[in-house]
Amino acid sequence: MKGPLETAVLGVRTVSVPVTDQDRAIGFFVGVLGFEKRLDAPLPQLGARWIEVAPAGAVTSVALVAAKQGTPAADTGIRLTTSDAAAAHTELAARGVAVDPLLVWEGVPPMFTFRDPDGNTFQMIEETPA
Structure with a gap:
């Protein structure tokens, strides 16, 4: 193997998530999670659109x-961060989002x-300010 x-690779720009209804997915990511829609362009070669969403100020988009x-x-393996996991858990559940139990283990956020809506899984992890 070579070196x-x-x-150099400079970063990760976008990760892809398969969705069956792109408009419904926009409604979930923008309307429920509060992401911003950064790009929504026709992609006739694939018979769909190229859509990118992200939290405000984030470098990496979905x-x-x-x-x-x-x-x-x-x-998806995508880990999102929040300042208060318990509050985010409560709010998402109240909005009808399928959430698993809040995990609170000693020494772990x-x-x-x-x-x-398509059943793709994501994790929400509490991040304390540095």
């Missing part, structure tokens, strides 16, 4: 890509798993 690239027929829901 690292000579041209692309809401049209799922192919029969694409199962994914464990409070966290929980939730699902978007």
Whole structure:
């Protein structure tokens, strides 16, 4: 195996999440989670749109890509942060979002798993200010 690239990777711009209804996904990410819509462009080559959403000020965005027929829901591996996991858990549950129990373990930030309307899973983790 060769060494690292000579041209450095600078960051992660976008991660993709498959969704069956792009407008419903925008409603969830923008209307429920409070993300901003950064890009919504037709992508006729794929018969859908390229949509990017992100928390305000975030560097990395989430692309809401049209799922192919029969694409199962994914464990996205995406960890979102919040200043108060318990409050976020309560608020999301009150809005009808499928949330798992709030996990509070000694020495670990409070966290929980939730699902978007397609069943894709995300984790919300409490982050204390530095």
